[in-house]
Each structure stands twice: as C-alpha cells, then as structure tokens.
Amino acid sequence: MDSRRWLYLGSATTFAILQLFLVVVLSQETQKYNFGPFNDSMINRELYVIPMAWLNFGALQLSPDSVVDGTLRNKSGRVFINKPFKLWDDTRIASFNTSFLMNIYPVVNNTPGEGIAFIIGPSLSIPPLSYGQYLGLTNQLTDGNSSNQIVAVEFDTVKQDFDPDDNHVGLDINGVVSKVTVPLSKFGFKLAASNPRFYMVWVEYDGVKKEMEVYMAESQYHYHGPIVAEKPSKAVLSSHLDLKGLVNDMSYFGFSASTGNYFELNAIVRWNLSVEVLPNNNMSSARNDNYWWKTGVGVVVGAPLLALLITGVMPFLRRKIRESGSDPKLLSTLRRLPGTPSEFRFRELKIATNNFHDSNKLGQGGFGIVYRGTLPKEKLQMAVKKFSRDSIKGISDFLAELTIINRLRHKNLVRLLGWCHNKGTLLLVYEYMPNGSLDNHIFFEKGTTKTPLSWSLRYKILLDVAFALNYLHNEYDQKVVHRDLKASNIMLDSDFNARLGDFGLARTLDNEKTSYAEGVPAGTRGYIAPECLYTGKATCESDVYGFGAVLLEVVCGQRPWAKIGGHHFLVGWVWQLHGEGKILEAVDLRLGNDFVAEEAERILTLGLACSHPMAPVRPKMQTIIQIISGSVPVPQVPPFKPPFVWPAVDQGPTAATLECSPINTTFFAR
Ligand SMILES: *[C@@H]1O[C@H](CO)[C@@H](O)[C@H](O)[C@H]1NC(C)=O
Numbered sequence: 001m002d003s004r005r006w007l008y009l010g011s012a013t014t015f016a017i018l019q020l021f022l023v024v025v026l027s028q029e030t031q032k033y034n035f036g037p038f039n040d041s042m043i044n045r046e047l048y049v050i051p052m053a054w055l056n057f058g059a060l061q062l063s064p065d066s067v068v069d070g071t072l073r074n075k076s077g078r079v080f081i082n083k084p085f086k087l088w089d090d091t092r093i094a095s096f097n098t099s100f101l102m103n104i105y106p107v108v109n110n111t112p113g114e115g116i117a118f119i120i121g122p123s124l125s126i127p128p129l130s131y132g133q134y135l136g137l138t139n140q141l142t143d144g145n146s147s148n149q150i151v152a153v154e155f156d157t158v159k160q161d162f163d164p165d166d167n168h169v170g171l172d173i174n175g176v177v178s179k180v181t182v183p184l185s186k187f188g189f190k191l192a193a194s195n196p197r198f199y200m201v202w203v204e205y206d207g208v209k210k211e212m213e214v215y216m217a218e219s220q221y222h223y224h225g226p227i228v229a230e231k232p233s234k235a236v237l238s239s240h241l242d243l244k245g246l247v248n249d250m251s252y253f254g255f256s257a258s259t260g261n262y263f264e265l266n267a268i269v270r271w272n273l274s275v276e277v278l279p280n281n282n283m284s285s286a287r288n289d290n291y292w293w294k295t296g297v298g299v300v301v302g303a304p305l306l307a308l309l310i311t312g313v314m315p316f317l318r319r320k321i322r323e324s325g326s327d328p329k330l331l332s333t334l335r336r337l338p339g340t341p342s343e344f345r346f347r348e349l350k351i352a353t354n355n356f357h358d359s360n361k362l363g364q365g366g367f368g369i370v371y372r373g374t375l376p377k378e379k380l381q382m383a384v385k386k387f388s389r390d391s392i393k394g395i396s397d398f399l400a401e402l403t404i405i406n407r408l409r410h411k412n413l414v415r416l417l418g419w420c421h422n423k424g425t426l427l428l429v430y431e432y433m434p435n436g437s438l439d440n441h442i443f444f445e446k447g448t449t450k451t452p453l454s455w456s457l458r459y460k461i462l463l464d465v466a467f468a469l470n471y472l473h474n475e476y477d478q479k480v481v482h483r484d485l486k487a488s489n490i491m492l493d494s495d496f497n498a499r500l501g502d503f504g505l506a507r508t509l510d511n512e513k514t515s516y517a518e519g520v521p522a523g524t525r526g527y528i529a530p531e532c533l534y535t536g537k538a539t540c541e542s543d544v545y546g547f548g549a550v551l552l553e554v555v556c557g558q559r560p561w562a563k564i565g566g567h568h569f570l571v572g573w574v575w576q577l578h579g580e581g582k583i584l585e586a587v588d589l590r591l592g593n594d595f596v597a598e599e600a601e602r603i604l605t606l607g608l609a610c611s612h613p614m615a616p617v618r619p620k621m622q623t624i625i626q627i628i629s630g631s632v633p634v635p636q637v638p639p640f641k642p643p644f645v646w647p648a649v650d651q652g653p654t655a656a657t658l659e660c661s662p663i664n665t666t667f668f669a670r
C-alpha cells in the first residue's frame with residue numbers, strides 16, 4: 001500500500017470513530033412536524049384518524065363537529081401521527097416539544113363536555129375507545145391499568161368527583177384520574193368559553209432532567225389564520241416525569257377527546273412537534289455495558305489522531321465522502337427536513353419495486369429511473385425515483401429537489417411521500433400517477449388503438465398546469481422556477497388532473513445555481529427559451545416559454561421540435577399560420593371537429609405570445625391563467641415571428657401592455 005492509501009485508511013477509521021462519538025454524545029437531531037391547516041389528504045398518510053375524529057374546516061375535529069347517529073353525545077376519537085417515535089433506550093430518554101392551537105366550543109349555550117388530551121400511546125389501536133368521561137383515552141374497563149402505557153396532558157371541561165373543577169389542565173398516566181391537576185381560572189383561562197377562545201399550548205419534555213412543563217397563552221384567530229401568541233415565561237403545570245418504562249419505547253403522538261352527557265366541539269387547529277432523534281434502534285439494542293467504555297477508548301485514541309489528521313487530510317477526506325455519496329450531512333439534512341415526507345427503508349422499496357425490476361419501470365429522467373412500487377401492507381402505490389449513482393452532482397441535485405418539493409403544497413403538483421438513502425443511492429418516493437405523463441396521451445406510435453385526449457381534457461390539463469406554475473412563480477413564499485417544463489413532466493392522476501412533476505432541475509430563484517452551464521438536458525429541444533443559451537439562467541420568463549411550447553404541442557398534437565411546413569420547430573409553423581390568418585389549421589387533425597374553435601384560437605395565440613423570443617414581452621403566469629379561462633383577452637401577437645436579439649432591448653409599450661394585472665382572488669375559491 002502506498003502512503004496515500006494508508007493516509008486514507010487512517011483518516012477513514014478516525015472519521016468512523018468520530019462519527020460514533022458524534023452520534024452517541026452529541027446527537028441533538030430532532031424530527032420536526034408542522035401541521036395545519038389540516039385536510040383530508042393527510043388521512044392515512046401523515047395522520048392516522050380514529051373515528052369519530054375526522055378532519056374538517058382545516059382542523060382536527062377530535063369529536064364530531066356535526067351530528068352523528070342523531071347526537072353529539074357520548075362520542076370520542078383520536079388522531080395520531082402515523083408513525084412511532086423512539087422515546088427511550090438503555091441510556092437515554094428523548095426530549096420533545098410540542099405546541100398546538102386548540103379550540104373548544106360548547107355548541108349551544110350549554111354545559112360543555114368533556115375535553116381534549118395530548119396523548120403519548122403505545123399503538124394506534126389502544127385500548128378500546130371510550131365514550132363519556134374518559135377523554136378518548138381509556139374506558140371503564142381499562143382506565144388506570146398500567147398496561148395502557150399512556151401518558152397524556154388533559155384539558156378537562158367537566159368536573160368529576162376526582163377533579164378540582166371543570167376548567168383545568170392535568171397530567172394523566174394510564175387513566176383520567178390525573179397525577180397533577182392545575183385549575184386554569186387563576187390564569188384567566190376559560191377552556192370552553194361561550195364565545196370560543198383559541199389557546200396555544202406548549203408541552204416541553206426534557207428527557208435528561210425528566211421534567212415536563214406545560215405553558216398556555218390565549219391566541220387570536222383571524223379569517224386568514226391564527227396569530228400565535230408568544231410562549232409565556234411561566235409554566236401552568238410542571239412535573240417530574242420519567243417516561244422510561246412508563247410508555248412504550250416506540251410510542252405514538254396524537255390527540256384524543258370525548259363528549260359524554262354533555263358535549264362540545266374539540267378541535268386542534270395547528271400542531272407542531274419536534275422530537276429528539278435517538279440513535280438507531282437496532283444499534284442501541286446491540287449495545288452492552290462496555291459500550292460507554294469502548295466509546296471512551298475510541299474517543300481517547302481517536303481524538304489525538306484526528307487532531308493530527310484533521311488539518312492535512314480533511315479536504316481530501318471530505319471530497320472522498322462527497323463522492324461516495326454517504327455524506328453524513330446529507331442524512332442529517334434529510335432527517336431535519338420540516339414537513340411530512342417520511343424516511344423509507346431501502347429494503348422496503350426494494351420489495352415494493354420487485355427489486356427495481358425492469359417491468360416496473362415507469363420512465364427515465366435526467367437523473368435516474370422511475371419505478372412503480374406497491375407497499376404490500378398498505379397496498380399503497382407509489383413512484384420511486386432512483387437517482388443514478390454515478391452522477392456526482394447527484395447529491396446536490398437530490399437535496400435541491402427534496403428541499404424544494406418538500407415544502408411545496410399544491411393540488412397540481414406531484415406530492416412527495418418520502419425518501420431513502422442507502423449506501424450512496426438516493427431515492428425519492430412520490431404519489432403514483434395512474435395515468436402517466438401527458439405526452440403518452442398525445443403522442444403515440446401509429447397503429448395503436450389509443451384515442452388522443454379530448455379537447456375538454458386538454459383544455460383542463462393546460463389550466464391545471466398554469467395553476468401549478470403560477471403557484472411556483474407567485475404564490476409560494478420563494479419564487480421557484482421549474483426549469484424543465486415539458487409534456488413528459490406533466491403527470492395525470494386517476495381523474496386526469498394534471499400534476500407537475502420532476503423537479504430535478506427546480507431551483508428557487510434566490511439560489512444562484514439556476515444555471516444551464518451543465519448543458520441543456522436531453523429531450524428538451526424546443527422547450528428552452530433562446531435567452532437561456534446566452535444567460536445560462538432559468539427564469540420565470542423561461543418557464544413561460546416552456547409553457548408556451550406545451551400549449552402548442554397539446555393543441556397541435558405535434559412535438560415542439562416537429563419539422564413541419566418547412567420550419568425547424570412547431571412554433572415557426574404556427575406563427576406562419578397565424579400571420580396568414582388561419583391559425584386553426586394548426587389544431588390536431590385527430591380531433592376532427594371535436595374542439596371549441598374560440599378556445600383553440602385563444603390557446604394557440606397565447607402559445608405564440610409565450611413563445612415570444614424576447615423574454616420581457618411574454619405574459620406572466622397570473623395573466624396566463626386569466627387568458628386561458630377567458631376572463632382577459634389574448635395579447636396582440638405580431639403576424640411574423642419577431643427576431644431574437646441579444647442582449648434584450650426594452651420592448652417599450654408592447655411590454656407594458658402585457659404587464660400582469662392583479663388577479664381576481666375569488667377565482668381561486670373552491
Ligand atoms: C424544546 O424547547 C427548548 C426551549 O424551550 C429547547 O431548548 C429544546 O432544545 C427543545 N427540544 C426539542 C427536542 O426540540
């Protein structure tokens with residue numbers, strides 16, 4: 001072995017030791033969830049909803065908010081996060097914080113009942129559901145039994161014999177007879193006030209000190225959302241609490257509530273949870289008494305070695321690690337991602353995709369192959385994107401895609417369900433789109449029996465895509481450019497709703513890396529705006545150009561790079577027909593007369609406006625939506641395709657007339 005090899009081995013060993021040290025001693029990673037507003041699409045994904053709880057009006061309605069079986073009395077329900085958390089092991093107890101906005105409403109001017117509990121429970125189906133007086137925690141047979149393994153913080157609005165009053169907070173262990181109770185009136189809080197009040201609650205558990213603290217503050221709720229109060233400095237309830245042994249080491253977080261002879265609405269409007277991540281379960285179970293000793297030795301031996309190597313070898317080492325794709329930073333970034341996507345196990349995905357079998361291949365993108373998969377247990381279909389291993393840029397692309405997609409929420413975007421990282425292989429798991437991509441419904445080999453999409457579907461799909469792009473450009477808190485808009489990236493769900501997918505190239509605009517310097521991706525000829533080849537940068541305007549190409553191909557049934565009528569690109573041909581006053585001749589012949597001429601003319605003309613060689617002249621997404629839906633006329637398009645000039649010159653009044661106007665917000669109302 002040459003010295004370089006030794007150096008590498010040595011440093012790798014040291015690094016492994018350091019890693020272990022970091023994981024064991026310094027691990028401060030948390031898993032974070034931010035929920036709310038709540039909606040049905042979370043059911044059986046992020047949330048496990050146990051009737052009579054349900055999701056309505058953007059909130060968890062833990063007990064029914066409308067009459068069920070003739071009454072609101074004697075009902076209970078629970079909602080859990082659909083996955084367990086590791087709460088303790090041999091050596092430590094996880095800390096966690098949660099905060100939620102709660103609203104209790106006594107329906108008529110009635111006696112309220114019964115309350116809400118924040119609950120830590122051992123499984124999704126424990127114990128049989130209650131009615132009346134047990135807050136959805138237990139029932140008359142199970143209440144108080146230590147095999148329940150339940151810890152809860154109750155907000156109780158009914159006075160039982162064992163309660164101080166009908167307006168208190170309590171710490172419940174395995175039953176509704178609280179270990180500690182604190183009346184809330186002395187703080188000026190009224191849980192079930194006849195004019196409903198919103199309360200923010202913070203529950204903080206310190207696994208080292210074994211202390212639980214509950215804070216409360218009244219909050220305001222306006223039609224546009226809650227105004228969350230500051231956490232007060234003084235807790236309303238604090239108690240020593242040793243979760244180890246009390247709750248299951250793998251436990252679920254959630255809420256429960258009940259009504260009884262009296263009733264009220266029990267709603268959770270917003271919910272945040274952050275849980276300290278304990279080292280991997282399997283690793284910890286392999287630990288023994290020597291563990292700390294070994295770690296100690298590792299550190300003592302490793303640290304000086306590390307100090308020695310760190311200066312000279314670190315850069316080399318870091319590169320090595322990045323190249324091998326097992327950057328520990330990556331994993332921790334992934335695990336710290338806010339929001340909902342969950343980590344899948346590689347084995348799970350391997351089974352789901354039949355070992356990434358060719359017959360499960362859905363498609364191939366710039367960065368990897370997409371497979372169809374089915375989780376056997378849940379029968380959940382999904383699309384698994386496996387990033388190609390040899391792409392060194394893979395990790396940053398992967399992270400870019402993940403961090404952006406993870407935070408995007410729109411009904412016309414393909415949803416991310418989770419991710420997986422295994423020995424340098426990166427995978428993303430998406431919702432499965434049964435109808436595949438748009439291009440498969442417009443272009444197909446001659447001789448197939450497939451019928452091309454109807455006009456009304458094409459029209460609706462284009463509007464859907466416009467909504468998605470407008471969201472990316474204007475409605476999300478950062479401007480996001482998609483960069484890779486084309487028919488093969490537009491997915492269709494079971495109802496033929498269009499969903500924009502493949503954010504492999506998506507980048508937020510405040511990130512400098514919107515560059516085409518790495519080259520124009522294959523299969524995108526005709527979708528890329530001319531200025532991009534000069535600036536190397538994707539912009540909202542270049543997305544609009546791509547959208548224009550999609551408009552034309554969907555109406556014409558021709559690829560953007562189709563050589564037609566003596567033109568090199570579809571857009572040249574359509575522009576010529578437009579100049580000759582016969583633009584409707586461009587409409588897909590396969591549609592025959594089954595299209596709406598006025599709509600087709602509007603979309604083709606809009607397609608040309610979007611394809612304007614000068615970026616500033618192209619309409620903005622907000623305007624485009626209004627144009628497609630017919631509430632704003634199509635801008636004037638010159639009879640001849642204008643030349644592209646670089647650098648872009650001020651287009652004067654033409655540009656001004658195309659400035660986007662404020663959009664009518666009611667347009668988005670459902
Ligand atoms: C909980 O919040 C406290 C501050 O109130 C913070 O110090 C602690 O790190 C948080 N713990 C977790 C697990 O988020």
Ligand SMILES: *[C@@H]1O[C@H](CO)[C@@H](O)[C@H](O)[C@H]1NC(C)=O
Nearest residue numbers: 034099100101228270271272
């Ligand atoms: C949840 O966290 C977000 C981001 O930190 C914050 O804006 C929001 O107010 C929190 N909501 C609750 C209910 O704590």
Ligand SMILES: *[C@@H]1O[C@H](CO)[C@@H](O)[C@H](O)[C@H]1NC(C)=O
Nearest residue numbers: 127141142144145146147148
């Ligand atoms: C507690 O629950 C367990 C399991 O359901 C049961 O076997 C046991 O008899 C219960 N104990 C009491 C005191 O009810």
Ligand SMILES: *[C@@H]1O[C@H](CO)[C@@H](O)[C@H](O)[C@H]1NC(C)=O
Nearest residue numbers: 071073074131132260261262
């Ligand atoms: C609720 O259930 C309890 C226990 O079975 C019963 O005693 C009570 O009458 C019920 N109340 C109503 C209003 O149905």
Ligand SMILES: *[C@@H]1O[C@H](CO)[C@@H](O)[C@H](O)[C@H]1NC(C)=O
Nearest residue numbers: 250280281282283285345347
């Ligand atoms: C440890 O890993 C095995 C195999 O991957 C798995 O079946 C088991 O559930 C894991 N243990 C825990 C405590 O999660």
Ligand SMILES: *[C@@H]1O[C@H](CO)[C@@H](O)[C@H](O)[C@H]1NC(C)=O
Nearest residue numbers: 038039040041042409410411
């Ligand atoms: C429900 O919420 C999710 C996550 O916030 C969001 O992506 C989705 O669009 C929402 N669905 C509806 C129908 O509002």
